Amino acid sequence: MSVILGIDIGGSGIKGAPVDTRTGKLAGERWRIPTPEGAAPDDVKQVVAELVAHFGLPGAVGVTFPGIVQRGRTLSAANVHPDWVGLDADALFSEATGHEVHLINDADAAGLAEARFGAGQGVQGTVMVLTFGTGIGSALIHNGVLIPNTELGHLWLRDKHAESWASDRARELDDLNWKQWSKRASTYLQHLELLFSPDLFIIGGGVSKKADKWQDHLNVERSRVVPATLLNEAGIIGAAMMAAGNAPDLEAQLDSPAPAKETTRKTAGRKPAAGKAAAKKTGKGD
Numbered sequence: 001m002s003v004i005l006g007i008d009i010g011g012s013g014i015k016g017a018p019v020d021t022r023t024g025k026l027a028g029e030r031w032r033i034p035t036p037e038g039a040a041p042d043d044v045k046q047v048v049a050e051l052v053a054h055f056g057l058p059g060a061v062g063v064t065f066p067g068i069v070q071r072g073r074t075l076s077a078a079n080v081h082p083d084w085v086g087l088d089a090d091a092l093f094s095e096a097t098g099h100e101v102h103l104i105n106d107a108d109a110a111g112l113a114e115a116r117f118g119a120g121q122g123v124q125g126t127v128m129v130l131t132f133g134t135g136i137g138s139a140l141i142h143n144g145v146l147i148p149n150t151e152l153g154h155l156w157l158r159d160k161h162a163e164s165w166a167s168d169r170a171r172e173l174d175d176l177n178w179k180q181w182s183k184r185a186s187t188y189l190q191h192l193e194l195l196f197s198p199d200l201f202i203i204g205g206g207v208s209k210k211a212d213k214w215q216d217h218l219n220v221e222r223s224r225v226v227p228a229t230l231l232n233e234a235g236i237i238g239a240a241m242m243a244a245g246n247a248p249d250l251e252a253q254l255d256s257p258a259p260a261k262e263t264t265r266k267t268a269g270r271k272p273a274a275g276k277a278a279a280k281k282t283g284k285g286d
């Protein structure tokens with residue numbers, strides 16, 4: 001079955017929707033619950049469990065997280081509660097929901113969705129998706145295969161992490177107009193272009209809704225630059241794709257050097273089992 005629940009953990013809201021992972025379209029209404037103050041793991045866990053119960057879909061669930069996710073563990077917390085660092089979040093959420101839950105970095109999820117169903121559809125070669133919001137998220141995809149956890153928002157630039165200088169939040173904090181912000185974003189993109197030579201940059205996150213403000217001001221040498229097209233649905237869609245196993249099997253790749261016992265546990269039951277209930281919920285997404 002291909003309808004899978006995707007959940008996106010954001011700074012202000014935690015949103016979920018059933019996703020048809022064959023088409024990348026939402027198969028029902030989105031549901032949003034405000035992110036609990038402080039976003040501590042136990043509070044976020046309750047919200048995720050509430051969303052899973054709300055939708056009542058059988059099968060695996062994909063959840064985004066705004067930090068490094070490796071073998072189901074959340075390993076960084078640049079803009080979230082420090083208790084996430086080192087947590088076995090796949091296990092915590094699976095236990096809380098009674099479903100098989102898999103976490104994925106938020107930008108990686110957006111990247112998978114944009115590369116397959118959005119602005120990168122049909123593009124061969126190297127696609128780099130950057131999400132400009134509170135931080136800067138990055139996803140690096142080559143011929144459809146994601147290299148997870150690139151964390152290029154933390155590239156050192158101008159004596160700072162790039163995200164504290166060129167994110168959408170930096171634009172607001174430094175009271176920049178769009179032309180001034182585009183100048184910073186161009187410096188950042190030019191550096192990434194030098195390092196990775198992407199065929200295509202896809203600009204996502206909050207700024208993607210205002211592409212008309214920056215599109216003519218972003219300058220790079222060789223790569224194409226386009227706004228993301230899936231807007232705030234990209235994370236939900238990518239999370240569901242990952243949980244459906246439609247995306248490259250990140251965990252299988254990561255698990256190969258790990259102990260056999262973990263490999264068995266992680267690879268077991270990755271096939272989703274969404275049933276008729278899923279199809280019934282089909283409706284118009286927002």
Ligand code: BGC
Nearest residue numbers: 066067068078107135136137
């Ligand atoms: C985090 C990334 C995340 C990005 C966007 C950064 O601060 O380190 O993991 O993808 O923010 O949320």
